[in-house]
Amino acid sequence: MTHAFAATAAAGSLASFSDGLIVATIVAYAVGLFLFAIEAAYGRREPLRSDDRFPAKAAASSSTVDKGADKGDDGDDFTARGVADDIAVSVRDTGPQSYVSTHAVGRVALAVTSLGFLLNLAQIVSRGIAADRWPWGNMFEFVVAISLCGVGAFLYAAFRHNARYLGMFVLIPVVLLLGIGVKWLYTETGPVIPALDSYWIAIHVTAAIIASGAFTVSGAATVTYLVAYRTEIKRAAGERVTGIAAALPSSGLLDQLAHRFVLFAFPIWTFAVIAGAVWADEAWGRFWGWDPKEVWSFITWVVYAAYLHARATAGWRGPKAAWIALAGLACLLFNFFGVNYLFSGLHSYA
Amino acid sequence: MDRQLHDGDIAMRDLDGTKGAATAGESETAGPPPRLSALGWARWAWRVLTSMRTALILLFLLAVGAIPGSMLPQTTVSEEQVRDFYVDHPDLAPWLDHLSLFDVYSSPWYAAIYLLLFVSLTGCVIPRALAHYRAMRARPPRTPRNLDRMPYSARFTSTAEPRTVLDEARGLLTRYRVDTREDSVAAERGHLRETGNVVFHLALLALLLALAAGAFLGYRGNMLVVEGDGFANTLPSYDSFDPGIAVNDNELQPFSFTVESMDVEFIQEGNFGGQAESYTADLTYREAPDAPEERHELEVNEPLSVDGAQVYLLGHGYAPEFRVTNAEGDVVFDQPVPFLSRDEATFTSDGVVKVPDAGDEQLGFSAVFLPSASESPEGELVSDFPAPRDPVVTLEGYKGDLGMDSGRAQSVYQLYTEDMESMGESPALSPGDTWTLPDGAGTITFTGYSDYASLQVNSDPARLPALVAASAAVLGLVATLFVRPRRVWVRARPDGNGRTVVEVAGLSKTEGAGTAADFHTLAVRLRDRLRERTTVDTATKE
Numbered sequence: 001m002t003h004a005f006a007a008t009a010a011a012g013s014l015a016s017f018s019d020g021l022i023v024a025t026i027v028a029y030a031v032g033l034f035l036f037a038i039e040a041a042y043g044r045r046e047p048l049r050s051d052d053r054f055p056a057k058a059a060a061s062s063s064t065v066d067k068g069a070d071k072g073d074d075g076d077d078f079t080a081r082g083v084a085d086d087i088a089v090s091v092r093d094t095g096p097q098s099y100v101s102t103h104a105v106g107r108v109a110l111a112v113t114s115l116g117f118l119l120n121l122a123q124i125v126s127r128g129i130a131a132d133r134w135p136w137g138n139m140f141e142f143v144v145a146i147s148l149c150g151v152g153a154f155l156y157a158a159f160r161h162n163a164r165y166l167g168m169f170v171l172i173p174v175v176l177l178l179g180i181g182v183k184w185l186y187t188e189t190g191p192v193i194p195a196l197d198s199y200w201i202a203i204h205v206t207a208a209i210i211a212s213g214a215f216t217v218s219g220a221a222t223v224t225y226l227v228a229y230r231t232e233i234k235r236a237a238g239e240r241v242t243g244i245a246a247a248l249p250s251s252g253l254l255d256q257l258a259h260r261f262v263l264f265a266f267p268i269w270t271f272a273v274i275a276g277a278v279w280a281d282e283a284w285g286r287f288w289g290w291d292p293k294e295v296w297s298f299i300t301w302v303v304y305a306a307y308l309h310a311r312a313t314a315g316w317r318g319p320k321a322a323w324i325a326l327a328g329l330a331c332l333l334f335n336f337f338g339v340n341y342l343f344s345g346l347h348s349y350a
Numbered sequence: 351m352d353r354q355l356h357d358g359d360i361a362m363r364d365l366d367g368t369k370g371a372a373t374a375g376e377s378e379t380a381g382p383p384p385r386l387s388a389l390g391w392a393r394w395a396w397r398v399l400t401s402m403r404t405a406l407i408l409l410f411l412l413a414v415g416a417i418p419g420s421m422l423p424q425t426t427v428s429e430e431q432v433r434d435f436y437v438d439h440p441d442l443a444p445w446l447d448h449l450s451l452f453d454v455y456s457s458p459w460y461a462a463i464y465l466l467l468f469v470s471l472t473g474c475v476i477p478r479a480l481a482h483y484r485a486m487r488a489r490p491p492r493t494p495r496n497l498d499r500m501p502y503s504a505r506f507t508s509t510a511e512p513r514t515v516l517d518e519a520r521g522l523l524t525r526y527r528v529d530t531r532e533d534s535v536a537a538e539r540g541h542l543r544e545t546g547n548v549v550f551h552l553a554l555l556a557l558l559l560a561l562a563a564g565a566f567l568g569y570r571g572n573m574l575v576v577e578g579d580g581f582a583n584t585l586p587s588y589d590s591f592d593p594g595i596a597v598n599d600n601e602l603q604p605f606s607f608t609v610e611s612m613d614v615e616f617i618q619e620g621n622f623g624g625q626a627e628s629y630t631a632d633l634t635y636r637e638a639p640d641a642p643e644e645r646h647e648l649e650v651n652e653p654l655s656v657d658g659a660q661v662y663l664l665g666h667g668y669a670p671e672f673r674v675t676n677a678e679g680d681v682v683f684d685q686p687v688p689f690l691s692r693d694e695a696t697f698t699s700d701g702v703v704k705v706p707d708a709g710d711e712q713l714g715f716s717a718v719f720l721p722s723a724s725e726s727p728e729g730e731l732v733s734d735f736p737a738p739r740d741p742v743v744t745l746e747g748y749k750g751d752l753g754m755d756s757g758r759a760q761s762v763y764q765l766y767t768e769d770m771e772s773m774g775e776s777p778a779l780s781p782g783d784t785w786t787l788p789d790g791a792g793t794i795t796f797t798g799y800s801d802y803a804s805l806q807v808n809s810d811p812a813r814l815p816a817l818v819a820a821s822a823a824v825l826g827l828v829a830t831l832f833v834r835p836r837r838v839w840v841r842a843r844p845d846g847n848g849r850t851v852v853e854v855a856g857l858s859k860t861e862g863a864g865t866a867a868d869f870h871t872l873a874v875r876l877r878d879r880l881r882e883r884t885t886v887d888t889a890t891k892e
Contacts, residue, residue, distance in 0.1 A: 084870060085870070085874045085877075086506070086877075087504045087505070087506045087870075087873055087874065087877060088504065088505045088506065089502075089503070089870065089873075090498055090503050091501065091502055091866050092499070092500070092501045092502075190620075190621065191617065191622060191625070197628075197650070197651065198651040200651070263831050263832075266827070266831070267824060267827045267828050267831060270823070270824050270827060271824055274817075274820045274821070274824065277820070278817065279651075281660075281813065282652075282653060283650060283651050283662075284662070285570070285653065285660065285662035285664070285806040286570070286808060286810075287813065287816065287817075288561075289426070289427065290419055290420075290424060290426060290427060290454075290455050291427065292420040295416050295417075295419055295420040296420060298413075298416060299413045299416050299417065302409055302410075302412050302413040303409075303410075305409060306406055306409040306410060306413075309402065309405065309406055309409070310406055313402045313403075313406070316406070331413075339420070343420060343421070
């Protein structure tokens, strides 16, 4: 078959439209980042409204719970007693109240970030249509898709768990990634090599991208956690803390959030590795051949497994486990950038 | 290995932690200074090995140990690269080899790490599995005396009889294991979490066993098959063969096939011109010599499965065809010769033609095949496209002794010219062109070319078991990370004034939001049901 690529004008203009969208996406994310930073720096500290906690929910349903007003008999600080739905209720251990920096600009930031998310999505879809294939066949496309997943995970956390305060920490790596993608990884829209021409690309690569996005957000939350943890230690020592570090929510909450994203990402990453093995079995004749990419996904898997174990082991929780999670993220990033550029292997299609 | 994978399973973890510390403390403080017997040492070693700390350290070693394998060339991946490394670093390479660093993943030290890890894992998971089995069969734990100490507790009064309250409670707790005590109902659910945990770790053990079995019972071989040629699955048909220890070379699966045609398409123009678009090999095959003939279209992602083995298409190449006549004019050679390509972009290929039966003196040629010959700006003849748009061959001829009878193993892609004399270079030959050798040594004709398929045969009986184990691991992982074990108690006691005091309490064994709200919903539903029921009862009475 004589295949003249990009012969049709329509596909060509769609491809350039897609290239325009990526610039718009970066601009939207950068504006969102700027506004989130303003919120973090100049906002007022307000109690975090977390609507999936019971007392707040009960209060919302036209009943009253005087949380914290009546301290538990046994000196328990976090017992809430009250009446909800005409039932006498006591709830213990609802967790500490957390405060976050809030500013009207934060809502605008969230709206701009959501717009960026839609632009990002449109970019991927139009590129897929222009190339007439699944739109993740090279590094540039991975970076764009990982950004989409990372921002999507953040938007979910922001709307579902009121975790808007993460915006700055998620958008910093996303804008950096996209910048790197456009500057150094950019590849013109085009077809992929025969080995990548399989429905497994939709399964294996999609899973890897979703997991990478969630790991990235978890990493952002982990860094925030470490900063907040240090702030709390300084405060406990009587030091005055100012600036953005002082406005962070409690470290416990951040730790929980970071952990939850790893919980979500880890099984998907496991699945991505296994799906990759099945595909490798079909395409290359072996399901595991210690190709550098395979080695580093295995290392990433092992490090995150260690994180999950460490976080549940007395003496390893807290900052120690957090550093393991960051090591896992470092392995993930190295697998993405380092392996493709430093080593030659079957996955080298940069 | 998973001592406490439970997400925030605080009560259990702290209990275990303090218990472990307490027993350790006791053994240290009790009695005279400890003098451990051999058995004592063994128990100490076993306890250390199966501890979480050790497992974490082993996990890190497993990760760190894998790193050199991605940085240094590995014999399992590419022997050629290892050889190149030896050439580039002649001093360093033998040292690295002593440490098995060219074969990390089958090295003794790497095996030591993962075997220790798996022993540690077994030592932890088996007792845990037994304990879990007992827990699943046991009655849910007895209702605590003070329900209002639970993370969630609620209390209301009802006109319903205590018995009715407990009946209704049982009706509501449909997805729980329910146990009725004297004045209360104890319920629990979420055993699947621990089941998933045990399944995940046992599946990892099974995966390791499957990998080991595959390495023993499987084999892998590579070969090049020129269009029109056949292949029978016997040891001599392979160019390279890598069997497991337990493989009998003489009893490979008796299938055979013929590559009827090999079809390669390249993108012709544009920025991606020259990139391969698809490879297809048309096969006819028989599962056994007496089996019927079948067809299969072999593509990169479409291997042929036959009798437990897989045949893969790895790539393609060109096999130029030559006819050689000797000094007497007899045809002494007439066949295609597979050439190896230097690079994917131009498919400039190198090969060697050896003619041992040419007469008094043997003939040898080293040749370059250019699929699309053109002149470079420097005036050199190069190939500018991988497809055969204008195939050209240039030869360098030798006569003398090929050295094939010396007993030394020879590569078919290399000409050993120590005992040979050069006959100079040929002009550029197009298909059909003949080069008449100097001094009447004969002729060589470039008669045409065929495509060949670069194939791999893989037989790994552990493929499916490994896939099953890996899938089980994922399912177990999902269960252990997302199932939330919970306990609920409902107690109903008469308050002495003709009403019933109902207490509802809930305990979630994992951190995570929303559980108190769930328990509260349960309490409200119980209250509402009891209300409905008592109004119906009073209505019927009246």
